[in-house]
Amino acid sequence: MISPHHIVHFDLDSFFVSVEILLDPSLKGKPVIVGGSAERGVVSTCSYEARKFGVHSAMPMKTAMRLCPQAIVIRGSGSEYSKYSRIVTEIIASKVPLFEKASIDEFYCDLTGMDKFFGVSQYTRELRESIIRETGLPISCGLASAKFIAKMATNEAKPNGFLEVPNGREKDFLWPMGIEKVNGVGKQGEQQLKNFGLYTLGDVARTSQEVMEKYFGKWGESLWRKSQGIGSTTIETDWEQKSMSHENTFHDNQTNADFLFSEIVRLTEKTAYDLRQDEKLTGCITIKIRYSDFETTSRQEAIDYSSLDDRLIAKAKDIFAKHYQKGRPVRLLGVRFSQLIPFTMQMDLFNNSQEKLNLYKAVDDIKDRFGSKLVKKAITVKQKPKDTK
Structure with missing residues (x-):
């Protein structure tokens, strides 16, 4: 059993x-x-x-x-x-x-x-x-x-x-519940269901699965399954191991600090864009540095959960500045975000962050429509690598 x-x-x-x-x-x-x-x-x-x-x-x-x-x-x-x-x-x-x-x-x-x-x-x-x-x-x-x-x-x-x-008493708990109490039923969905005469999960349960799917599609079928007490039990245990990253291997080894910092900004901005597209916040940043002799170092630091470019870039630059061995030729740089959690609007509403978030989302929309190369931060445009040996 x-x-x-x-x-x-x-x-x-x-x-x-x-x-x-x-x-x-x-x-x-x-x-x-x-x-x-x-x-x-x-x-x-x-x-x-x-x-x-x-x-x-x-x-x-x-x-x-x-x-x-x-x-x-x-x-x-x-x-x-x-x-x-x-x-x-x-x-x-x-x-x-x-x-x-x-x-x-x-x-x-x-x-x-x-x-x-x-x-x-x-x-x-x-x-x-x-x-x-x-x-x-x-x-x-x-x-x-x-x-x-x-x-x-x-x-x-x-x-x-x-x-x-x-266990076994799920319907006793669920059926008296107003459909507005079900996660995922917004104001519009609530009104659609009520217009159909469905006010509680019990009403949904007494409607056939076929009818729910016919009039409300996959969402209706999902709601019917919930009314029967059927739902996911899957716990996403790998949430902390999931990550997003971007890295770049240079054609020539680089010692120009200004260029390396601009590359950190570019990679962080690119990863932050992916973060927002996936509606996530990150709680940890890792900077990867591979030198010309292939020695590779990775340094990470926990951060306040965020998806904002300026905060992520500032921390990424700080980590790089603390761990880069000045003057040593660099072959590869990488930026990785980990400890990802679902985006929480409230976490990016502090210290005038709401305006920043709206700005970044507007820039993201432009990138989606016209390509990511159209919009770049000034620091990533001005700095060019110097030839190194």
Whole structure:
């Protein structure tokens, strides 16, 4: 007999706000908004006290302040959020055999088979309590037989709670749920389903799979499967090993430092473009240097999660400057991004980064339409290699 799956979903509650409260306990219990400037900014996240006034993520700050004029607005610190995210990651990694970092503040864990040695429910509770105790951060979690059910259970457990959907009781949990609570059902999809008379997952379940697929395509079929409690249990354990990179082997060995720095900029910019196209953030940069005698060195450093050219380029240049042996001929340079996690809009909304992100995306669009050679940074155009021997 196949052992039932036990999937846990962890979600740090109002993560950025919770970190800010750790740094300044006087904020506790107050309407707090983390985001950009009042004039042009966007809400990154907000406390539950602010949500009571209708404030939510991605809302223009002007609207948020109109709804909640007494709110305390904080610009936010990506470095602190990256730091605490890594602390939670380390705790989970030390206690769970299989886990996936789904975003900066979300994790999936597979505890299947552990029920032979531990009570899975009790182990989940203890792990959650351990995270709270060691970090001081509130965290909600759901335990179920599939990832999407565990995530929905987490949402029902918020704030700072735990909810288990026992194996065999999935339909009891799912069918009363409004279809708007299913991940992936946006406002437009919700309205389409309601126009068809489908208000809950139970309504979807009582509609044949063929009808759902006929009127809503593959999305309808997927939604029907979810209504039956059927969902993925695959934990992407190789998220930390996945990487993106670009490197260049020179026709002639190079000692011109200005050219080498410009090449680091070009390779980093090229890899950052790929990063945004794949909707990822990176948490680690590696610089590879191969000298003329084929000796190769690779140096990496952890960074605050980002997808912004200026931040990535600054760190790449810094790593190269610290480790390049000046005057020694270089045969190859490479830039690699690793510790990739799904793009989180909120992580690039700090320190005027929203405008930068919009600019980079606009440049990406131009490259997509007309080719990457059309748009280049000035430093990569001006510097040319000098002939070396």
